Amino acid sequence: MLPSCSTMSTRQSVMLLVVLVLSLPGLIHSFKPLFKSNSLTHRDITRIAVLRKTAEVCRDIAASKGLDFNLIIDNNLSAGKVQKACLSRDTSTIKFETAIASMYLSNAAVDQIFLLSAARHFDDETFHRGRDIITEGVSAVKAHAKLENYFRGRLSLGQICHTLQDFYSHSNWVELGNKAPYSALIRPDQPLKNLAGQNTPTCRSCVGENCTNNILPDVLNQRLLTSGYFGIFFSSKPTGKCSHGGSADRTSRKDPVGGINKDTIDSSHGFLHNEAANLAIHATMELLEDVRLAAGNTNFMRLMGLSQSPVLCFVIDTTGSMSDDIDEAKRVSFEIIDRKRGTGQEPSGYILVPFNDPDFGPLVMTSNADVFKGQINSLTAAGGGDAPEMALSGLQLALTAAPPFSEIFLFTDAPAKDTYLKNTIIALIESTKSQVTFMLTGSAVFRRRRRTSQDVAPRAMSRSAVQLYQDLAEASGGQAIQVTKSELSLATSVIVDSSASAVVTVFQASRNPGRPDNFNFTIDGSLQNITAYITGDSPLTFSLTSSTGVSQTSSQSSGPLASFTTTGNLRRLSLNTDNQTGLWQLSVSSNNPYLVKVTGQSSVNFIYNLVEEHEGAHGDFSLKEGRLLSGGNASILVTVTGSETVKVTEVTLLTAQVQQRSKDHCSH
Structure with missing residues (x-):
């Protein structure tokens, strides 16, 4: 994930501070939801699973039509590679990336909305209730897909993926030597077997910081399924039970001390983090396959956001x-x-x-x-x-x-x-x-x-x-x-x-009250079919100047730079930008309010979300609810779409009076 290469606006008159988005070490109660480290996060797991399963469905569709599908399906896929392989063309991935983002941000929100729900995280040996949350959620996702309510379906899907993924980090499924997902978690008709009894001890205290062998041998030999207990405010837990572990878990300070979670490589059982995360990826893919079988290929692909x-x-x-x-x-x-x-x-x-x-x-x-x-x-x-x-x-x-x-x-x-x-x-x-x-x-x-x-x-x-x-x-x-x-x-x-397809806003600005002004926008090689719009009451005149210094005025309906039409208060300019990449200028003269907008087609775009920090046991960032308040800081999560090579050098916030997607601050 990269910050955007584009300038963007906040629709408030105050300027917002862009702050570095960081996770809080030691306060995570699940796979860290959003941020890069040496550990795999909920975002990584969800993104990898969605890309792999989508690619598999595209491969199967291609095979059914006798078509070639040349894409290696592994954990290194990108949205661009999958979309190109599925649609056989380069095009904007903004809808695909937006769909994936909605799923992993909904996933992350579980740690805020359901902070104290043991079943949402498979804590406290809540296996039956946790399974019910997953299966009921899967039914909701299938219903949303059938009704073509894909946005709601993605939100529900993200939430149940969090619970499913936490099973592999918070239980001892990996410690029991299992190499495949626990399919019964998404199939209510299958029994949950070998659950440790309420009075069955499952752990012994860790030796200092070493928790390698804290699960009791009898539990492993009998292949009993257990999970760690977790408490932010209270340290009580049943006698002899495992704890989740970590500085925020007060139960981990009560005998048996320590924990068994595998949320990060630094967790109590972090030596098994990669195995747990890999199983979580395959379990998420298995859940997605279950949804695909119910929804059908077409609805599933739309649910994943694969549409240009x-x-x-x-x-x-x-x-x-x-x-x-x-x-x-x-x-x-x-x-x-x-x-x-x-x-x-x-x-x-x-x-x-x-x-x-x-x-x-x-x-x-x-x-x-x-x-x-x-x-x-x-x-x-x-x-x-x-x-x-x-x-x-x-x-x-x-x-x-x-x-x-x-x-x-x-x-x-x-x-x-x-x-x-x-x-x-x-x-x-x-x-x-x-x-x-x-x-x-x-x-x-x-x-x-x-x-x-x-x-x-x-x-x-x-x-x-x-x-x-x-x-x-x-x-x-x-x-x-x-x-x-x-x-x-x-x-x-x-x-x-x-x-x-792939229409992007290159530049937008308004003047109210109206006044003569010059507007600069950048044309680069990825842009095609560029159109400028000026909406405002007459009298209004304009002139257009290209990056090579060629000019054309509004007295010329067809000239070297553009052809334009006037309809009501709308002036539509179809630009000729051949071999004239660089900085262009549109000068408008009017004392009436007016708006300038430039669009084009490009595979490169960006998505952004306002997020807020949450401290405590689940230190993290989630989507910002409501409107921003003036006088405070704001965190912005920005993702470039449609390019593997664009590097961000600057992100600028502007008022609603000037809005721009300008790629002159990017390097390729």
């Missing part, structure tokens, strides 16, 4: 004046579906949320393009007496269902009635890292207001109503595009652009 294509997500106002907008949403979605069906760029899923007033929903989420077509085709425009609609409620529903890093398109010609949800929407945007683009056809800036095909006049939005949508778009890295209904079909080119 985004979800197509529409939130649509269905009131009477929206008939033209609904027809355009149908047209553009059908175009994307039909053009990409059966290709590697086919959307991995579809989400539709209608809204009006007072209703919103129901949400439709499917991976079946024909089901989505049928649902969007059945939308009709009707009703809508007063202008404001439940736009934010519909958006909230979409944000809670869409996978992270989704791009959501909301169509409306009316202000939002539920403005009280603004902060909730921003919090969801921040936690899911999704982008929202608003297609607004009721802005008051347009003087000519054409009646719809149903002879219903579109509704005008005030400047403040439009500003709400602009604020949410800016917070998410999206846009608020204002067009007339007759121009909407030209503006939806943005949706087609975003549906391409």
